[in-house]
Amino acid sequence: MTTLNDRRRVIPAAVDVDTTDSVSNNRREKPRRFAGENSHVASFRKDIGHVATETYLITGLTFTLLQYLGIGYRWISRFLALACYAMLLMPGFLQVALCYFFSSKVKRSIVYGDQPRNRLDLYLPTDTHKPMPVMIFVTGGAWIIGYKAWGSLLGLQLAERDIIVACIDYRNFPQGTISDMVHDASQGISFVINNIANYGGDPNRIYLMGQSAGAHISSCALLDQAIRESVKGDTVSWSISQIKAYFGLSGGYNLLDLVDHFNNRGLHRSIFLSIMEGEHSLKKFSPEIRIQDPCIKDSIPLLPPIILFHGTDDYSIPPVARLVYRHEIRWYILFFYFVEANN
Secondary structure: OOOOHHHHHHHHHHHHHHHHHHHHHHHHHHHHHHHHHHHHHHHHHHHHHHHHHHHHHHHHHHHHHHHHHHOOHHHHHHHHHHHHHHHHHHHHHHHHHHHHOOOOOOEEEOOOOOOOOOOOEEOOOOOOOEEEEEEEOOOOOOOOOOHHHHHHHHHHHHOOOOOEEEEEOOOOOOOOHHHHHHHHHHHHHHHHHHHHHHOEEEEEEEEEEOOOHHHHHHHHHHHHHHHHOOOOOOOOOOOOOHOOOOEEEEOOOOOOHOOOHHHHHOOHHHHHHHHHHHHOOOOOOOHHHHHHHHHOOOOOHOOOEEEEEEOOOOOOOOOOOOOHHHHHHHHHHHHHHHHHHOO
């Protein structure tokens, strides 16, 4: 017969069993928590490593560029003027930067190639219930300071109007020369054409646009692609026929006319020629001159409709000017809808 004391001894034993099971479960859960914590730590370390690599790269390129430019009174005074101008524009920059870094509709730094600057940003409309038209945008920056984020204001504006925008980054000088920039732009265009359907884009409504140096680079990439396609048996990763229209804004398409102009504006002749791979390459990278070559006459009919814009007071690239950037966006939207309405 079980006594009260026996029952008292049984009860703690049962409690001890439950406690043991709880301890055992906790021990099994700990590795899971540790695994999750380790994955977060690994991801954080990867991000820190990426930032450190990019910082090291930019710092090295800055010092290399300064070796080309030299440091004199003229450059210091212009740098200070640029800094003051940037400070005045800072409130607007901050507003755009907040959207660029924190909006869920901006997909930043999508890798399209194996070079350090082979990245692009995607600006997606809120409603993607049906395939949307796509604008591929190559930003400017005098072939030296170009960056994909320069197209953020345009991307945000067009995304509000149900247009997907892909801003392509590319190697700048001195990290690369003009042939590297054209190659990067072409590779970025290829990536967008072949993958934009995965992001809600319509592969049958893709447009290409470039601004300033970006207009020059993208027009060279477009012409090179047409030439490759006109040569039978040449392998291509994208087709010129997949671009419905090309928009060039404030671009320079004849480099022979720009050498002295840029030299007078502060981009020294030796630097400009280094960017363009020597004086002997100026014609090769001048679309205006190159399309007159009878050897490539079979390539010209392959080109899409081309619309070039220039303002009337541009001192950066003669003979006419680009408009204020906000006005440029309005022109982009206006003519984009014009092309869409007529197709």
